[in-house]
Amino acid sequence: MALDTLKDVVRKIARSSSIDKHLVDEVVKDIQRALIRADVNVRQVKEITDAIKKRALSDEPLKSLNPREHIIKIVYEELLKGVGDGLEIPLEKARIMLVGLQGSGKTTTTAKLAKYFKDRGMKTAVIAADTWRPAAYDQLKQLAESIGVGFYGEKGEKDAVKIVKRGLEELKDYDMIIIDTAGRHALEDELIKEMVEIEKVAKPDYKFLVLDAAIGQLASKQAQAFHDAIGIDGIVITKFDGTAKGGGALSAARQIQIPIAFIGSGERVDDLDRFDPAGFISRLLGMGDIKALLEKIERITQEEELDPEKFLKGEFTLKDVYKQIEAMNKMGPIRKVFEMLPLGMSMKVDDDALEMTQEKMKRFRVIMDSMTEEELLNPKIIDGSRIRRIAIGSGTSPQEVKELLKYYNTMKSLMKRMKKGRLPIKGLKMGF
Template identity: 40%
Template sequence: MALEGLRRGIQGALGRLRGKRTIDEEELRAMVRDLRRALLSADFNVRQTKEITDRLERRMKEDEPRPGVTLQTHAMNIIYMELVRMLGAPKEIIPFNQRVLMVGLYGQGKTTTTAKMAAWWKRKHKLDIGVIEADVHRPGAYAQLCQLLEPHGIDVYGEPENPDAASIVKNGIVSLGNKDVLIVDTAGRDQLDEDLQAELLDIADLVKATETLLVIDAQVGQAAGPVAAKFHELVGVTGVIVTKMDGTARGGGALSAVATTGSPIVFIGEGERVEDLEKFEGDRFISRLLGMGDIQGLIDLAPEDLDQEEAMRLTERLMSGRFSLNDMSQQMEMMSKIGTVDRILSHLPAGMFGGLGAMGRSQKEQMQGNLERFKVIMDSMTSHEKDEPQVLKAERIRRIAKGSGVNEKDVRELLAQWNRSRKMMKGIRGNRQLRKQMKSMMSDDTDFELPM
């Protein structure tokens, strides 16, 4: 999960309220001080940090918690509303008849993001997408884009030997102008110099973009604000994509700085796969950040080729209390289609499934490694062994370990994990509300609200 340090910092600050029904001035100041430190550590600027913490302090004094709401939850709700207010309303992009101009500085992940967005548009809206590669300054940009988009059946136009970006765009529009969505990737620079400005203006005049999207690396932190402002002045930025949110603690600075410019954040990138692009909605992002979860977002992660009927059958089987290694294997296969352990668990409420959603990054990485190793181990088991794991005694364990190239300890760890999962499923079976929620998660027409 992006901004994991900020999440821990906020939860640590609010931990001062755990079990309390009232709070005195000294305790409130200490909590606000901890929250201020957490926001500044995530690279939020001083003005925004002061505004958020001052409003929290004032509202904690003036607003009464709703009946049945703890003081800690009351403070969490206030922080949620203040952060969502800061990020602003989500921007809606009409999917059809779009010409999108991608701009940004050098090294921000613009070409990769162009591929991600093209694949996202095709996956979500089933449209005919075309991409023009107009970066004539970086060798291999066209080849990179072709390689990323070939598996998705998206046409890419480029002229690798042509040094004139404007002529490439002009020819590309002739070639791909009938596409539902046309995306134009442009060159970046180390700074917004005169040559880049002139080239961008020429391209913008040709494209006549319906959307001009600025790509910014989260690592730039608060510097994202001035960069966004300069590009907006030049070509009229209509939205911002913040990349590499999973690789820095400064992502809060990038998000908050962009928010001050008035340019809405439309996507965020986490991960290296073409599928690792997420439509940005401030309320759902902050909900995940604060450990409230985002079940609808988890549903949105599911790929088109995920067998919904099979998923429902598996859910029904788990709810019945039956849970074999075969079931566990199917679970793991579905998870691998949706994404990494980190992406999946970041969408769960922190307390769900025994606190899986609150796991730290190192724990998630260890779980990811275990899942990949467990798949190999189960490939060395017979169908009977996977259906009836209780038969796996010492001799069978030795054979499986040898066949899968692992230690016997690894096989026993798989069995221990299966046993823990089986007990968890028994607990879910006895929880009617959670059982209903899990079944609802398999339905696309279900709306989930935040636990406010």
């Protein structure tokens, strides 16, 4: 099944106003397929989808998230459980050791990290301890020179542990030391043994496992073996610029519950970024809008929400209009708020009365700023002379003040109808 189809299903949820089991089952099936196509570990796919099924129906949806957004939020959280918080590396004296299979991008990543820390003002050096792949020495030396960081290596020396020992001695004036180690084509005892010995000598503050984004189903098992041997602190996923979606590497991180720290997305030394969870999952699922959703969630949880149920509790006043306008600034037009109403229900709302441009919103706020507390709480008292006073005070016209009052009355009657249960609220649908 193509990822496009997943989008179609998710779109379908967007159109439905509530979440039911059938809908969740349908979308979960497609998410399952998308994850497997992206190389997420099969066992994990099952765990993740079970959790999504459970949570989609039991979690209270955040106000103003539609069912689609609600499910995407859960998918996102489940996929990144334990691995998505990134890894904060303070700019202090430290040693980083890189491990991984041959060809995963260790040497390139060593140089990229060196540049990353050098660019942040740290005195940085690298140690070439990959004695398995002879070209690694020249490759790293050249890269170090081009970046302008310190380098230590011993061409011809086969004992990586000795190189690291001498390198650390030589480079003791440096703040940040990054050690490239040997890889193999597959995990084997020799490699593990050497890694463990280097780890003992180097005493690294951070041990990064470098994984190719294209690594498939075997990734989890490999990560576990590396983790068991030396204890991994962070994952670097390389070659994210290719076609691979990185699901195998994500599974590896999830397997050992270690954060993804960096993403390599090219062959140049600048092509290294801090892990961006939203970007990563967007790509994994083939959906481009996760970032926007997360920003929205952040916005609405941090700031006051437009909550019709809250408005329904008490008398609807101009103060509530004020709050609505504030909320609309954050969430989009009020028209969208009314899209939450079941389809086909005739709204009989004057179109113009609900049309709210940014400009009008600003004018309304200015007008309300010129009203007294009493007027805001009890707009009924606003007669002709008060309208004139408010217009003068706010630098607007009586016509505009009347327009605001008309808007208020329209909203008020809508709220009343909702309160009577004639316009049930099924959850807000915002323009997302």
